[in-house]
Amino acid sequence: MRWFFHLPKSLQLLIVVSPVLLCGCASHQKMRFKAGSGDAGQFILLQAVARGGQLITTNGFPTISGAWRYSEDQYGVVVLMPRDDYEAVEKLLRLAFGEPKFGPSETTDGGKLGGYRLTPQGGAIQFSYGTEGTQVIVLRQLTKQEFADGFLRAMKELGRSETR
Numbered sequence: 001m002r003w004f005f006h007l008p009k010s011l012q013l014l015i016v017v018s019p020v021l022l023c024g025c026a027s028h029q030k031m032r033f034k035a036g037s038g039d040a041g042q043f044i045l046l047q048a049v050a051r052g053g054q055l056i057t058t059n060g061f062p063t064i065s066g067a068w069r070y071s072e073d074q075y076g077v078v079v080l081m082p083r084d085d086y087e088a089v090e091k092l093l094r095l096a097f098g099e100p101k102f103g104p105s106e107t108t109d110g111g112k113l114g115g116y117r118l119t120p121q122g123g124a125i126q127f128s129y130g131t132e133g134t135q136v137i138v139l140r141q142l143t144k145q146e147f148a149d150g151f152l153r154a155m156k157e158l159g160r161s162e163t164r
Helices: 009-023 040-050 081-098 144-163
Strands: 070-072 078-081 102-106 112-117 122-130 132-141
Touching: 040 078, 040 081, 040 132, 078 081, 078 112, 081 112, 081 122
Parallel strands: none
Antiparallel strands: 070 078, 078 132, 102 112, 112 122, 122 132
């Protein structure tokens, strides 16, 4: 987890705030996931481009055709896949956007976490795997007020989880 503290403050906050913004809660059970169809990689790229991402290439992407689910709200989209899809996801993102802004680094639970910034003004992709599988979060650029509100909610959630 030391890697986290070496990131720019804006990325640290994004990692903390993104899950709270996307679901207003701390668990996937409360999010409304839909079954995805077709190539999950193409879906992820379309979501990233729609939120300001610019592809550095359009060729050679791996196909990610296993079962996947997604949940979308006004801030972005979360895509869940089996753990076995992580390597294809990382390859897809590296081909599409180059080297990640941070990571992928090992997490305290034995998984990996990495991320991209979509534009200088904001927007991001966070990709990871853990015990529950592979996850990709694509966020649009947030207004200053949305970011502040999300940060306050994240801090409240962290406070609640520490007292449990």
